[in-house]
Amino acid sequence: MSKETIETLVSELVHEEDWRRMRATAACVAGGPRAVQALVEALRTGTPELKKEVAAMLSRIKDPQAGVALVGLLEDEDEVVRKAGANALEQMAGVLDTDTAAALVALLPKYQEGEARQLMTHLVGAIPTAVIPLCDMLKHPDPSAQVTAALMLDQLLDPRSIDAFIDAMGQPAVQDIAVSTLKKLSAIRERIDETFNALRDVEGASEREEARMSTVIYLLGIGRPSVEILIEYLEDDDWLVREAAADLLGKIADVRAVEPLMRRLERDKDTGVKELAIKALGLIGDARPTQLYLEAIPIRPLRVYAMEALAKIKDVEVLRPHKELFDRLRTDRDGLVAYNAGLIADKLEALGGTDITGQEGNHEDE
Incomplete structure (x- = not known):
């Protein structure tokens, strides 16, 4: 059988035959930047059905290069396609770059009310990098755009907006919002600093643990x-x-914390900090720490937390290469390890374990 191009395989994501769809899926997942480029092109030229499947595939691959193209789907004439684009952007929120955030923020002035406005506001709030283009919009020559940005930043209350609000103090349209937001941001910083300073002053092991929980x-x-x-x-x-x-x-489970928590898990010398870091990552459910979890399984104080975190990963497909390990751990002496290994193995089995190569082999003559 001649080897199809990645563009052809992308088009088969909606093929009527199961084996072709599964082959296309495997090719996209393993295809790297070339596959992402082909998927992005399909967002521009494909049918509504294909655009929907491509958006879902891009959310699975999580390559930030696809972000701007996904934002483009939000203005598609097909409601299903718009929804698919929004879902993909939300699932990729933690990895989307500033260019994607800027493209999304640029849509805000176009939608002043209604469901579209609510959707844009929700997505901007979910993408950490959106703070940067929102701060830039505070300098927009149109006062209404300034107000839009200021109100969004007031909702986010992100410390990264402090300098932008200080610079905007001389702009009449947003002056009052800037003053109010800066007061809120200052109060938040003071409350956190005072609380952590008090925590440092606590002495005694049991007293410190109780103080940590109270904090x-x-x-x-x-x-x-x-x-x-x-x-x-x-x-x-x-x-x-x-x-x-x-x-x-x-x-809080904000995706901005994933990489900083990964660094704590990887580098911190205190076992207690590692435990809390791995628990926190598990609650967020992001797939990026997967390798760190796997490396923590042999470490006795961390192995249960590692298995619990692995079981909470939302993108279960990333665990498929390790299915043999989870099958083996189903009989582990530690009941919690065995239980979570079983949960993961069951999820993988439920998703199916199709052998793409085998499927192709059965259709060589077609």
Whole structure:
């Protein structure tokens, strides 16, 4: 059988024959940048049905190069395609680059109300890199665009917007919003700093653990506006403060925390911090720490947490190459390890274990 191009295989994501769809899926997953380029082109030229499948495939591959093209789907005439684009962007929120965020932010002034406006606002709020183009929009010559950006930044309450709001203080359209937002951001910083300073002063092992839990409860209500500050505290000299910061970041479950928590898991010298980091990553459910989880399985204090985190990964397909390991761990002496290994193995079995090569071989003559 002649070897099809990646463009042909992409078109077969919606083929009526199962084996062709599965072959196309395998080719896209393994195809690297060339496959992403072909998928992006299909977003431009494909049928609505193909665009829908391509968007889902891109959300699975999670290559940020596809972000701008996915934003383009939000203005497609087909509602199903628009929804597929929005779902893909939401699933990729943690890896999308500034160019994608800028393309999305540029749509905000076009949709002042209704469902489309709510969708744009939701997506901008979900993408961490959106803060940068929103800050740039504060300098837009149109006062209404300035207000749009200022109101979004006021909702996000991200410390990265402080300098932009200070620069915008002289702009009449957003001056009041800037003053109000800066006050809120200052209050958040002060509350977190004061609480962590008090935590450092606590002495005694049992007292410190109780204080850490109280700190987490006290600060948890701030939510996402505390994320950037908590990431800073992951580098604190006091292990208890690092533990509290990791615990909070897991409970808030913002994707911005994934890579900083991965660094703690990989490099921190304190086992307690590693435990809280791996628990936090598990709560977020991102697939990026998969290899770190696998490496932690042989480490006795971390193995249960590693298995629990693996079982919570949302993109189960990334675990397929390790199915043999999970099958083996189903009989582990540790009941929690065995239980979570069983959960993972069952999910993989439910998704199916099709051998693409075998499927192709059965259709060589077609």
